[in-house]
Amino acid sequence: MIAPRPEVSGTPLAMHGGRLHRSDAAGAAPVVRHDFSVCLNAFGPPLVVVDAIRDSRPDEYPDPYCRAPRAAAAARWGRPVDELAFGAGAAELIYAVCFAYLRPGDHVLVDAPAFGEYARAAALCGARTQPVDAPVDVGDDVRFRAMIDAVRRTGPRLVFCAAPTSPFGTAIGRDALGELAGACGAVGALLVLDQAYDAFAAVPLGTPALPGHRAVLHLRSLTKEYALAGVRAAFAIGPAEVVGAVERVRVPWSASNAAQAAAVAALGDDGAAHAVRTVAALRSEAVRLAAAFRHDGCEVRRSTTHFFVARVGNAPRVRAALLQGFGILVRDCSSFGLPEWMRVAARTAPENDALLAALRTLPLERPSFASSRQPHAND
Numbered sequence: 001m002i003a004p005r006p007e008v009s010g011t012p013l014a015m016h017g018g019r020l021h022r023s024d025a026a027g028a029a030p031v032v033r034h035d036f037s038v039c040l041n042a043f044g045p046p047l048v049v050v051d052a053i054r055d056s057r058p059d060e061y062p063d064p065y066c067r068a069p070r071a072a073a074a075a076r077w078g079r080p081v082d083e084l085a086f087g088a089g090a091a092e093l094i095y096a097v098c099f100a101y102l103r104p105g106d107h108v109l110v111d112a113p114a115f116g117e118y119a120r121a122a123a124l125c126g127a128r129t130q131p132v133d134a135p136v137d138v139g140d141d142v143r144f145r146a147m148i149d150a151v152r153r154t155g156p157r158l159v160f161c162a163a164p165t166s167p168f169g170t171a172i173g174r175d176a177l178g179e180l181a182g183a184c185g186a187v188g189a190l191l192v193l194d195q196a197y198d199a200f201a202a203v204p205l206g207t208p209a210l211p212g213h214r215a216v217l218h219l220r221s222l223t224k225e226y227a228l229a230g231v232r233a234a235f236a237i238g239p240a241e242v243v244g245a246v247e248r249v250r251v252p253w254s255a256s257n258a259a260q261a262a263a264v265a266a267l268g269d270d271g272a273a274h275a276v277r278t279v280a281a282l283r284s285e286a287v288r289l290a291a292a293f294r295h296d297g298c299e300v301r302r303s304t305t306h307f308f309v310a311r312v313g314n315a316p317r318v319r320a321a322l323l324q325g326f327g328i329l330v331r332d333c334s335s336f337g338l339p340e341w342m343r344v345a346a347r348t349a350p351e352n353d354a355l356l357a358a359l360r361t362l363p364l365e366r367p368s369f370a371s372s373r374q375p376h377a378n379d
Contacts, residue, residue, distance in 0.1 A: 011123045014116055033327035034351045039166070039197065039307045041227040042282060042347035045262070046274035049226060052265035056257040064252045069263035073235050075206045076267045081358050082240040085247050086263065087327065088254045089232035090196060090221040093246060095121045097192055097217060097236070098158070100245040102127045106157040113167060113336035115194065118160040133337075140214055144176055148183050155187040162194040163209065164201050167336055167343040169303030177209055185215035190242065193218050199225040199279055200305040208237045217242050225275050226266045233259045233266075282306040286346035292356050293344075296366065307345035309333060312364045315342045326358040 066086035074081045094117050102108065104126030110118045112131030119129045132150045151159055161180065163172040177193065184191040193216055198204045209216040217238035223229050233255070236246055250360040265271050286306040293300045299311040312318045315332040319342060321330040331343035338377070346352060 006125050007124050011120055014120060015334050018376070031327050032329045033066075034325070034347060034354055035329045036347060036351075036355060037329045037331040038229065039200075039224050039343075039345040041225055042345075042351065043227070043265070043274075043276070043278040043279055043319070044270055045227045046089065046271040048268065048270045048274075049228070049262050049265045052261040053231065053258045054259040055157075058257065060257060061258045062253050062255060062260055064144060065247075066255050066260055069233070069235075069260045069267075072264045072267040073237075076272070078225045079208070079211070079237055080240070082244055083237055085230075085236040085243045085250070086255055086260070087234055087236065087250060088259060089223060090194065090219045090234040091117045092232070092250065092254055093219055093234055093236045094160075095120060095124075096246045096249050097124050097190075097242075098122050098127070099249045101190060102243075103157075107154055109156045109159045109189075111143075111148055111155065111165065113333075113338070114160065114162060115166060116335075118192075119151040121157065127157070128345070130156075138275045142168070144172060144180070144356060148180050151180065151183040151187060151189060156189050159184050159189050159191045160194065161191065162196065163205065164197045164303075164305050166197065167309050167331070167333055167338075167341075168301055169197070169305035169307055169309075171203070171304040174205055174209060177205075178213075181210055181213050181216050181235050183212075194221075195219060196221040196224055197305050197307075199282060200283065200307075202283070202304040217246070222263060222266050223359070225279060226262075226271065228259075228262055228266070231259050231262050235261045235263075235361075278337065279306070282346050285349060285352055288354045289344065289346050289356070296360065296364075301341075307343055309338070309341045309343045311340050312342050312359075313340055314341055318359075318362060318364065321362055322355075323356055325361075326354070328355055328358055330355075 001231060069086045070081050070084045073084050098121040102125035106127040108122040108127045108129045109133050110129055112133040124130045132147045163177060164170055181191050193209060195207060195209060195218055207220050211218050217236055219236055221234040236243060283306050290300045290308050293310045301309050316334055319330050319332040322330055330371060333341040333343055
């Protein structure tokens with residue numbers, strides 16, 4: 001039998017949050033009543049988006065050039081159409097930029113812990129990925145300074161960074177991002193800046209965060225803000241020549257008619273108003289939820305978004321107890337290299353109250369944090 005390339009054989013399957021798609025030993029998947037493991041807008045998509053999806057044509061091939069969503073994004077964000085690519089979620093665009101720019105043996109830096117598809121896409125291209133990590137208990141400035149220093153020291157070809165970060169929800173200021181972009185430009189690297197959670201930040205940077213910068217490709221998913229996880233819709237924004245390279249390697253017709261229609265509706269005035277209103281409510285709930293965790297004795301890392309990480313002791317055990325006993329799914333951060341921590345994304349007030357009530361029935365451990373760890377990258 002013909003063997004796949006070594007890069008394929010040696011790359012593990014992805015591990016992410018979200019509802020379970022595998023059965024337990026009895027053959028039935030556990031019932032999930034409240035899903036705190038994903039950082040989606042818990043209020044659901046705008047009605048105009050639901051209507052647009054319903055009215056889309058499943059019997060027609062989609063526009064391979066995605067002209068309608070690109071035009072809608074150009075109007076919303078004030079960028080030329082040739083600086084915008086549309087894809088079936090940010091993951092497709094991550095793979096596309098790696099396929100377009102990476103050669104076997106190239107060096108890639110990833111701000112860690114992070115979304116797992118950065119490293120997986122690079123590995124499938126034969127590139128060497130270096131996570132730039134610092135212990136969870138050091139300051140955010142120290143973590144980001146380590147990233148800039150690594151760029152200057154190693155001269156990578158691609159650099160992946162999220163702003164805000166996941167799983168921590170750390171904000172990165174525009175000046176700091178500009179310094180990182182400048183460091184990338186000086187060594188001939190392309191910075192891929194993932195802004196999936198920008199709308200949830202206390203002070204959003206806007207899309208794109210660094211307009212016109214020649215060494216930056218911005219990723220802007222609609223999944224989180226508009227609750228479109230099942231549709232897959234995202235944009236890449238950057239220099240026309242970089243966007244053009246991404247377009248050349250994208251799979252034809254990957255973005256469905258439903259996805260393109262959803263993006264156009266989401267970026268309209270009604271869709272944007274729904275997002276602003278509901279994101280504000282989620283941020284308020286996140287503040288209340290984090291305060292309750294702290295009141296109950298859990299360490300909570302400061303976050304600027306609607307999600308945060310809390311130290312609960314044995315996170316896999318807590319996750320299993322919540323799922324089996326209450327139908328509540330949280331994100332065990334073991335795959336990030338943080339087995340004592342879980343990530344929680346705020347949902348509606350009744351759901352958040354249900355989580356707190358369930359947690360108060362569990363004996364949570366609070367051991368000291370071991371700073372030496374090997375993080376794995378996932379969302």
